[in-house]
Amino acid sequence: MDKLLEILRELNLETDLQTETALVDGGFLDSFDLVTLVAEIDNAFGVVIPPEELTAENFNSARALYDLILRLSDG
Amino acid sequence: MTFRQLYDEVCAIGSALIREGYFRQPVMVLMEKRAQTIAAFLGVVAAGCFYVPVDVRCPRQRVAMLMEQIHPAACICDEATISLAQSLPEAGRCLLCRTLAQCAVDDAALQAVRERQIDADPMYVVFTSGSTGTAKGVVGSHRGVLDYVQGLCQVLSFDRDTIFGNQTPLHVDACLKEIIPTLKYGATTCLIPEKLFLQPVKLIEYLNQQKVNTICWVASALALVSSLGTLEKIRPKYLRTVTFASEVLPIRQLNRWRQAAPEAGFYNLYGPTEATGICCWYALDRDFSEGETVPIGWPLPNTDVFLLNAYQQIPPPGEQGEICIRGTRLTFGYYGNQEATRGAFVQNPLNPCYPERIYRTGDIGRYNSRGELEFISRKDNQIKHMGHRIELGDIEAAAAAQEAVQTACCIYAAKRQWIFLYYTGDLTPGELMERLRERLPRYLLPQRICRLDSMPLTANGKLDRKELQQRSEANG
Numbered sequence: 253m254d255k256l257l258e259i260l261r262e263l264n265l266e267t268d269l270q271t272e273t274a275l276v277d278g279g280f281l282d283s284f285d286l287v288t289l290v291a292e293i294d295n296a297f298g299v300v301i302p303p304e305e306l307t308a309e310n311f312n313s314a315r316a317l318y319d320l321i322l323r324l325s326d327g
Numbered sequence: 328m329t330f331r332q333l334y335d336e337v338c339a340i341g342s343a344l345i346r347e348g349y350f351r352q353p354v355m356v357l358m359e360k361r362a363q364t365i366a367a368f369l370g371v372v373a374a375g376c377f378y379v380p381v382d383v384r385c386p387r388q389r390v391a392m393l394m395e396q397i398h399p400a401a402c403i404c405d406e407a408t409i410s411l412a413q414s415l416p417e418a419g420r421c422l423l424c425r426t427l428a429q430c431a432v433d434d435a436a437l438q439a440v441r442e443r444q445i446d447a448d449p450m451y452v453v454f455t456s457g458s459t460g461t462a463k464g465v466v467g468s469h470r471g472v473l474d475y476v477q478g479l480c481q482v483l484s485f486d487r488d489t490i491f492g493n494q495t496p497l498h499v500d501a502c503l504k505e506i507i508p509t510l511k512y513g514a515t516t517c518l519i520p521e522k523l524f525l526q527p528v529k530l531i532e533y534l535n536q537q538k539v540n541t542i543c544w545v546a547s548a549l550a551l552v553s554s555l556g557t558l559e560k561i562r563p564k565y566l567r568t569v570t571f572a573s574e575v576l577p578i579r580q581l582n583r584w585r586q587a588a589p590e591a592g593f594y595n596l597y598g599p600t601e602a603t604g605i606c607c608w609y610a611l612d613r614d615f616s617e618g619e620t621v622p623i624g625w626p627l628p629n630t631d632v633f634l635l636n637a638y639q640q641i642p643p644p645g646e647q648g649e650i651c652i653r654g655t656r657l658t659f660g661y662y663g664n665q666e667a668t669r670g671a672f673v674q675n676p677l678n679p680c681y682p683e684r685i686y687r688t689g690d691i692g693r694y695n696s697r698g699e700l701e702f703i704s705r706k707d708n709q710i711k712h713m714g715h716r717i718e719l720g721d722i723e724a725a726a727a728a729q730e731a732v733q734t735a736c737c738i739y740a741a742k743r744q745w746i747f748l749y750y751t752g753d754l755t756p757g758e759l760m761e762r763l764r765e766r767l768p769r770y771l772l773p774q775r776i777c778r779l780d781s782m783p784l785t786a787n788g789k790l791d792r793k794e795l796q797q798r799s800e801a802n803g
Contacts, residue, residue: 264760264772276525279384282769283524283551284713284744290555303557304528311525 259292276308328362336428340370343430352400355379375440377449380498446470460724464662471603474655476507478627489514492539527557541568545714546576553580558587572596574711597623603656622699630654639676650692710739715770740799747799748773
């Protein structure tokens with residue numbers, strides 16, 4: 253989780269990453285952030301997020317995103 | 328929104344503004360992206376004024392700076408933005424769009440305004456990033472828009488059955504591509520919800536649900552969808568026209584799109600805001616492999632595009648020159664900024680006989696062996712990043728405006744698409760980022776901020792941008 257928070261922090265989003273639950277729905281993430289995130293998650297966790305998992309539900313919070321990474325690395 | 332509803336709202340907003348006494352004045356539009364925002368634009372025009380759309384995501388200081396340049400007579404807002412506008416002294420009268428749209432229509436007053444309007448009146452002012460930290464408001468005319476749209480519709484064959492899927496924001500001139508042809512032909516525009524661009528499979532599902540057949544997106548939006556593997560999961564079913572503009576689309580991504588939509592025509596479009604939207608177009612008539620350049624092709628009808636070299640002459644075939652534009656579509660220049668206007672809109676050096684204005688784009692181009700124009704690079708520190716036109720000097724100026732910052736230099740590392748900001752001074756990178764956030768819209772914020780003890784200098788004591796460029800490429 254710390255590793256993911258570090259990646260998210262580097263995006264300089266205008267919100268508190270620990271508590272935010274609407275990163276997508278609240279318009280905090282833009283498409284450049286998304287591309288960066290997908291690449292950095294691949295680098296750091298060796299997880300390639302398939303396009304059908306790129307959804308608001310999975311990216312709205314650091315927690316949800318971390319759960320997605322765990323789920324994908326299990327499979 | 329139907330055309331009837333749009334027409335009624337436009338007439339209501341126009342009548343309300345006429346009653347306020349505005350004519351040939353700038354009216355700012357500070358609204359979220361939705362159909363009613365377009366009614367606000369056209370309502371301003373119906374009142375004989377010109378609209379000045381502003382990105383609602385701009386921080387307060389930036390909005391204030393834009394207002395100080397324009398001194399709008401009024402500012403049309405929605406519920407989300409009205410308190411921001413009311414708190415700014417330069418906003419002019421703050422009016423709620425929803426209220427204006429319900430005002431009584433005064434047909435006689437609208438007609439009287441209509442009779443006094445000419446095609447050389449301004450229609451809008453849109454802002455672009457400026458190299459000295461002051462945004463530049465480009466003033467577009469009615470005749471420029473008419474000329475542009477007529478040419479564009481001719482080459483792209485828009486018609487009544489066109490269903491646009493709009494991606495570009497409404498506060499830039501790029502959206503004229505969709506809005507005006509939609510009005511001209513009675514076509515359809517779907518304003519794609521912005522957050523779908525973070526959910527690419529849902530985005531393509533949306534295109535299919537709405538039966539979108541025409542997309543005119545910035546290249547980075549197309550690249551985003553294809554680079555994430557989306558098109559291998561789901562295909563757009565109805566596309567017949569795909570245009571990309573504003574930056575170079577990587578060939579690999581282009582080919583993925585062509586494979587996913589083999590029936591569609593693909594077009595590379597090029598044009599600076601200063602010459603109203605798009606001025607060059609190229610219909611992809613052959614395959615491109617990696618390493619090749621997709622040309623920007625040919626000028627639109629009634630537009631002349633040519634190259635000038637350092638001697639103010641047309642360069643020999645195959646040699647580089649600055650891309651210059653001539654025609655009805657040229658905008659008037661930069662609002663309230665004669666100096667910048669004179670720098671870019673100049674007398675045609677090929678014509679010593681009578682006054683003739685051309686626009687020098689600052690883009691370097693060359694004709695390939697087929698006679699098609701290719702874009703090569705920029706002359707200056709302007710970059711394109713995720714569809715946004717950015718002057719690195721804009722960011723440098725915002726950093727240098729901080730008292731604790733002595734010097735600042737911005738570098739773009741193209742490979743990772745990161746903007747680096749280097750500075751010397753007495754505050755931490757985190758503190759500087761916080762300050763920049765108050766002044767700049769998010770797309771202008773650097774991806775990396777690095778504090779240096781001193782700036783690298785060349786042998787002549789000038790700032791060594793090359794050294795910083797190498798450092799950035801290595802870290803990016």
